[in-house]
Amino acid sequence: xxRAPCCAKMGLNRGPWTxxxxxxxxxxxxxxxxxxxxxxxxxxxxxxxGKSCRLRWINYLKPEIKRGNFSREEEDAIINLHExxxxxxxxxxxxxxxxxxxxxxxxxHTHLKKRLLKQKKxxxxxxxxxxxxxxxxxxxxxxxxxxxxxxxxESQSDTALSPQPSSSGSGAVSSVSSDNLIAAxxxxxxxxLPEEEFSVLIDExxxxxxxxxxxxxxxxxxxxxxxxxxSVLNPDEGMDGGGGFxxxxxxxxxxYDLFVQAGxxxxx
DNA sequence: AACTGGGTCAACCGCAACAGA
DNA sequence: TTCTGTTGCGGTTGACCCAGT
Numbered sequence: 001x002x003r004a005p006c007c008a009k010m011g012l013n014r015g016p017w018t019x020x021x022x023x024x025x026x027x028x029x030x031x032x033x034x035x036x037x038x039x040x041x042x043x044x045x046x047x048x049x050g051k052s053c054r055l056r057w058i059n060y061l062k063p064e065i066k067r068g069n070f071s072r073e074e075e076d077a078i079i080n081l082h083e084x085x086x087x088x089x090x091x092x093x094x095x096x097x098x099x100x101x102x103x104x105x106x107x108x109h110t111h112l113k114k115r116l117l118k119q120k121k122x123x124x125x126x127x128x129x130x131x132x133x134x135x136x137x138x139x140x141x142x143x144x145x146x147x148x149x150x151x152x153x154e155s156q157s158d159t160a161l162s163p164q165p166s167s168s169g170s171g172a173v174s175s176v177s178s179d180n181l182i183a184a185x186x187x188x189x190x191x192x193l194p195e196e197e198f199s200v201l202i203d204e205x206x207x208x209x210x211x212x213x214x215x216x217x218x219x220x221x222x223x224x225x226x227x228x229x230x231s232v233l234n235p236d237e238g239m240d241g242g243g244g245f246x247x248x249x250x251x252x253x254x255x256y257d258l259f260v261q262a263g264x265x266x267x268x
Numbered sequence: 269a270a271c272t273g274g275g276t277c278a279a280c281c282g283c284a285a286c287a288g289a
Numbered sequence: 290t291t292c293t294g295t296t297g298c299g300g301t302t303g304a305c306c307c308a309g310t
Contacts, residue, residue, distance in 0.1 A: 016278070016304085038295065054296080055279065090298060105299075106277055 013047045017056055021046060025053055026061050059100045066098030070107055078104055079112055 089101035
């Protein structure tokens with residue numbers, strides 16, 4: 001498989017970073033920051049493209065990066081967040097300080113996906129049933145005219161597991177979120193529930209140790225997110241929406257869209 | 269010891285979103 | 290409003306490692 005180089009400019013280094021390159025990049029960023037990734041390599045004297053520098057910094061060199069194996073709690077958090085957010089790796093990473101989206105993505109594909117499949121087999125369904133996400137898939141597919149029908153069987157099985165389509169249908173999520181949400185049943189709730197309130201509710205549901213967050217520490221994630229009490233959002237109990245607010249286990253597309261509409265993880 | 273196949277993970281690519289002119 | 294440049298994201302690749310044969 002031959003790919004075009006990442007940068008139009010030829011003669012740039014590619015592949016694994018050397019210790020020297022790491023040191024140059026680190027010291028430059030510590031001194032001058034990274035206001036312009038594109039210009040950075042030139043200014044720092046690196047034969048790399050800006051994109052490569054950014055990735056290296058974010059995924060490896062940043063001081064706050066936590067190296068080493070994922071704890072069971074972190075893995076559970078990833079699983080639960082993935083169940084809620086889909087392949088929003090950056091959003092998931094934002095909830096796991098010290099972990100990068102790339103790292104989480106890798107862990108998901110190498111460990112957790114298999115673990116879930118295993119669980120599913122053992123439990124004859126498990127908490128990642130395909131039915132759970134079928135509506136998301138349908139929604140995404142219908143909203144994505146260019147979704148390929150020639151995807152490999154593997155990617156199809158991935159899609160079956162994942163609430164989101166692959167990047168071959170890139171843009172599907174964003175194209176689905178806003179318009180469809182308004183058109184769908186959720187419209188009232190988004191208007192009724194201000195972003196801030198929604199954010200607080202979701203955050204409180206996720207994290208139970210705010211004092212730890214204040215100190216910058218990774219808060220304990222409740223692995224039993226499935227049991228979260230979202231009834232607090234139920235329109236029958238305060239909000240005049242009616243019409244059966246979906247439960248967490250029956251309307252993941254709704255929840256996902258609502259989350260996106262609320263500004264995603266940035267809004268939380 | 270040599271080979272092989274699967275697992276892991278850093279890095280790359282394409283694309284969409286965003287910002288500024 | 291449109292165009293252009295930049296950034297960020299998610300999917301994918303491929304080199305490396307290691308256990309099994």
